[in-house]
Amino acid sequence: MTTSTRTSIDVDGRLRTLDVVEGPRTPGRPLVLVFHGSRQSGAAHRRFTGGMYDALAADHGAVVAYLDGYRGNWNDARAESAFPARLADVDDVGFARRVVADLVASHDVDPRRVVAVGYSNGGQMVHRLLHEVPDLLAGAAIVAATMPAPESFLAPDPAPAAVPVPVLLVHGTQDPIVPYGGGRFPAVSRRVFKVDGTALSAPETARHYARRNGITAEPESVRLGAPSHGTWIERTDHRQDGRPPVRLLTVHGGGHTVPGPGRQPFFIGRTARSPRTADVVAEHLGLGTGTNQE
Template sequence: MGALGHPHAPQWPLACGLLLLAAGCWCGPPMEVLHVDGQDRRYLLDVPPDLAAPAPLLLVLHGGGPDGPAMARRYTGFSELGAAEGFVTAYPEALFDNWNDGREGPKLRANAEGVDDVAFLTALVDHLLETEDIDPSRIYVVGISNGGFMTERLACSPLSARLAAVVPVIATMAETLLAECAPAAPLPIALVAGDEDPLVPFTGGPMMDGDRGVIASFDDTVALWRDHNGCTGEPEVELVDEVDDGTRVRIETWTGCAAETKSLVVEGGGHTWPGGRATFDFLVGRTSQEIEMAEVAWGFLSRFWR
């Protein structure tokens, strides 16, 4: 059934409760399958009940690692926000636990095997437009880490003509993509990074000694989008520093742009989701509590139509 009110809620809650009791794990609605380029590709879909139609669609691209859609669903809070704000959330799944975001390296199997994730995500958008009551002028993407790099690749692809706005988080861009990036039109974008990220170097260069490719610096990535969006003026600057957690957020909104262009630098922040639960800080750096990332991202995205 294709309407927003269709039953996307089979009897998984009871099964999940039993699994949680038995194994202490998390699970959610079952993965859905879309056949693309001879492969079965999977995604989670959250369609809130009683949703006004047509509704916005948010694609949330997970970071690298297993159980990516479930982790992103649990960690970001977008499904709960979608229920409150009235949007559909899709969590697509990468093959081999990583998106082919354009980086090249021995640890990047999706790239080595030529996985076309742009084609998959384009097909997913087409599929959801056919099966759900989605507003085609309000399609958004948020990506985290590897998913943030993939968001940048989408923003440089022909699909960008259909995206209303994007937010890549704790990511920059594959260095090779800097010269190749060709958005179809100016695109609203808010770029987010921690300047003490131990995994994605803020100043660019090799990731993990080159095993995970070479990336552009955050400043060079922002400069690319300033150029593509035709920004001619200096930025308006806002500092958010209300919580004593060793971080503050510097928000720059560039002026004279054909499409809104923002950068949010979490000063003192690591490879973490701002506003999320602080875990393994000794490995990934500080988690800022200065902003709630999901709310900030949706507050930005929701102002734009294509």
């Protein structure tokens, strides 16, 4: 059984909001920060994903925090973005830090077990956190958001040293908003979501994080299960002894969607039903084991 609490935090004079989902309290709980996509809120993303991340609280003892962006957006690190959070120079890194600090103090969260899950613009925000405040996270899952190319990435200067953590990437090959193959954002993204610039492909993004984790071994790929709803899943693992793993789930035939039970609009493409993203997050990021490595 879980409970959900609406709360707010003042960050540099700006009131920020979030929903916190938790089960019975136990010491040293993991914390899952959930960052929604453009034009969503935390509550909207919770509905969009069929509430599946709540299971991380019910089944794995995590505290799950659905954060709300500024006017439906996050101030991510894409140089050419022109949405409200960027134009207002909202301190979303500070917001994430405050949420972690407050929930560590009030909800028995272990600060060494904080992970972030982001979709689309929220996934881009997780890219920013991994590069700007790498000490904050013990793992990350990024859905439908590839790494900006160097010329489009607002890298911190000076850049902090990389902290190797497990990373999960999930991306559909038929994504009409953030192309699986990388390159410049398509016209619909530039017009509707006010983003521009160029990005790496999903496989290149996986290799980027593998290098950050010190993995030099070649990746291994395997097909998962049978086709479902016009999609099938290919899992590519970058692994090396003593290094946190990087996993890419390629959703062949999938769109700009989050695999799982959510009812997502048809115009953004097909949604794979299995495996559920929340289940892969729990497995790959080690939420049930008290460790951030597999």
